[in-house]
Amino acid sequence: MIEQYTQILIDFVRANQAWGAPVVGLLAFAESLAFFSLIVPAWAALIGIGALIGLGGLEFWPIWVAAAIGAALGDWLSYWLGFTFKDKVAHVWPLSRYPDLLPRGEAFIKKFGVAAIFIGRFFGPLRASVPLVAGIFVMPWWHFQAANFSSAFVWAAVLLVPGTLGLKWFTGA
Numbered sequence: 001m002i003e004q005y006t007q008i009l010i011d012f013v014r015a016n017q018a019w020g021a022p023v024v025g026l027l028a029f030a031e032s033l034a035f036f037s038l039i040v041p042a043w044a045a046l047i048g049i050g051a052l053i054g055l056g057g058l059e060f061w062p063i064w065v066a067a068a069i070g071a072a073l074g075d076w077l078s079y080w081l082g083f084t085f086k087d088k089v090a091h092v093w094p095l096s097r098y099p100d101l102l103p104r105g106e107a108f109i110k111k112f113g114v115a116a117i118f119i120g121r122f123f124g125p126l127r128a129s130v131p132l133v134a135g136i137f138v139m140p141w142w143h144f145q146a147a148n149f150s151s152a153f154v155w156a157a158v159l160l161v162p163g164t165l166g167l168k169w170f171t172g173a
């Protein structure tokens with residue numbers, strides 16, 4: 001099922017290249033948003049779209065910026081949800097079914113501080129939950145945003161560049 005979903009998205013972007021950046025921005029937003037990231041596994045589609053860049057037709061820079069901004073906005077909203085609703089989020093799935101996730105997230109943030117935002121971006125289960133926990137436990141906003149935006153640009157490159165460069169290398173372009 002995930003493969004079909006991924007292929008549909010890649011085919012859509014291939015056929016509608018003008019929609020590449022908006023689609024990538026939405027995918028990165030969903031991938032980074034607390035709770036949604038569990039049902040929208042967009043990372044495979046982002047890697048595939050990176051391969052489309054390698055084939056030509058899609059420009060790297062707008063896609064990269066769209067992915068980074070989408071990811072940063074998803075984390076920002078997750079932080080805001082945690083900051084606004086605090087412990088009430090513990091009653092929402094999946095946290096309601098796995099009550100140990102919040103204390104584990106808090107311990108992760110206490111151990112690594114603002115670096116937890118950067119580190120968490122690169123690990124699927126942590127990607128959307130760390131910003132939520134940072135909001136719940138009131139990590140300073142500016143510290144959060146500095147790590148959020150810087151890690152979003154690195155994360156976007158990590159997903160897009162292998163497909164972009166790998167396909168160019170493979171095809172000899």
